[in-house]
Amino acid sequence: MFLFLSLFSCERLKHYNTSSDDLALVEVNGEKLYLSDIEAILPENISSEDSAAYADDYIKKWATRILLYQKAANNIDSKQEEEVARLVEDYRRSLIVHLYQRNLIAQKVKAPTEAELLDYYKANSEDFRLQEEIFKGLYMGVPKNAPKLSELRRDLGNIQKKLQEIEKFSYQNAVGYEYFMENWMKRSDFPNIPQDFQPRKGLQEFSDEQNVYFLYVTELKQKGETMPFDFAKQEIVPILREQKSFDFIRRFDDELYERAVRKEEIVRNIK
Numbered sequence: 001m002f003l004f005l006s007l008f009s010c011e012r013l014k015h016y017n018t019s020s021d022d023l024a025l026v027e028v029n030g031e032k033l034y035l036s037d038i039e040a041i042l043p044e045n046i047s048s049e050d051s052a053a054y055a056d057d058y059i060k061k062w063a064t065r066i067l068l069y070q071k072a073a074n075n076i077d078s079k080q081e082e083e084v085a086r087l088v089e090d091y092r093r094s095l096i097v098h099l100y101q102r103n104l105i106a107q108k109v110k111a112p113t114e115a116e117l118l119d120y121y122k123a124n125s126e127d128f129r130l131q132e133e134i135f136k137g138l139y140m141g142v143p144k145n146a147p148k149l150s151e152l153r154r155d156l157g158n159i160q161k162k163l164q165e166i167e168k169f170s171y172q173n174a175v176g177y178e179y180f181m182e183n184w185m186k187r188s189d190f191p192n193i194p195q196d197f198q199p200r201k202g203l204q205e206f207s208d209e210q211n212v213y214f215l216y217v218t219e220l221k222q223k224g225e226t227m228p229f230d231f232a233k234q235e236i237v238p239i240l241r242e243q244k245s246f247d248f249i250r251r252f253d254d255e256l257y258e259r260a261v262r263k264e265e266i267v268r269n270i271k
Contacts (some may be wrong), residue, residue: 026059028066061112075198104252105245120231120236128227128235133187133199137217140166141176141192144212156203156214175211181218184231190215 023035037081038055076084092104121128138159142149152169155162170177176192178185187193192213197206221228225234240264260266 026063026065026123029070031066033062062185070109083242090238105248109241109244110209112237112244114252115238117233118229120240121232124228125232128232130221130223131227132223134184134216134227134231135180135187135199136184136219137215139178139185139190139213140170140174141174141211141213142169143175143210144171144207148174149212153203153205156216168194184219184221184228195201199249228236 006063024032025035025038027032038058041058042051042054079136083135138156140156142152146152149170152166155165155169159166167177167179178190186200192208192211193199193215199215199217199220201217201220205215206213221231257266
């Protein structure tokens with residue numbers, strides 16, 4: 001069974017596959033594994049030899065799982081069968097409840113407001129410390145042999161008045177360009193920045209073998225400083241969403257229970 005696939009390359013097997021008649025490669029006690037199943041798990045750009053070995057290993061594991069399950073199913077006693085049924089039902093109920101709660105949250109729980117985000121930030125600002133430098137500004141990388149580099153340097157020293165010229169130059173020559181005067185960016189967003197490079201306000205320049213890079217910084221926050229609010233928001237939003245969702249589900253559960261008690265849908269036999 002396992003030798004079958006190794007006799008054919010992936011390309012030769014594809015000859016048998018049509019949209020209406022998928023090839024069943026292996027059958028184990030009534031369960032079938034199809035060519036389309038194998039094609040779905042093969043990595044891209046894999047060689048014919050590697051694809052045969054990869055598929056052969058997958059078939060072996062697939063068949064073993066089926067054989068092991070059938071062996072186990074034939075040797076489980078009635079008490080264990082009841083336990084499995086109970087666990088399956090518990091999981092089914094939990095899954096249905098989870099999906100229902102997720103739908104309720106999507107429909108009923110509103111996104112945090114700007115005021116709520118700001119209140120949380122003020123109350124917990126010490127929890128939001130920077131793990132690396134962040135800054136606002138402009139970044140550009142250009143080949144060392146790009147034309148008119150001296151003019152570009154002059155324009156970068158006067159960004160407010162020369163932004164149009166800078167952007168035109170970037171379209172024609174840049175290998176990387178980012179304008180982020182209004183948004184904070186992390187140092188790690190720029191992998192070309194050397195580890196020993198220390199960003200500071202104003203225009204700075206560094207290079208590698210092929211390119212020269214310009215970083216113009218208008219605002220800067222150092223590692224260890226408190227995050228600015230407009231940067232911390234991206235971390236606060238999921239915190240408040242989770243908090244709102246938890247509070248909503250807790251209230252929903254309480255109201256559901258109390259309503260059932262009032263309607264006498266819950267009967268207590270022990271007082």
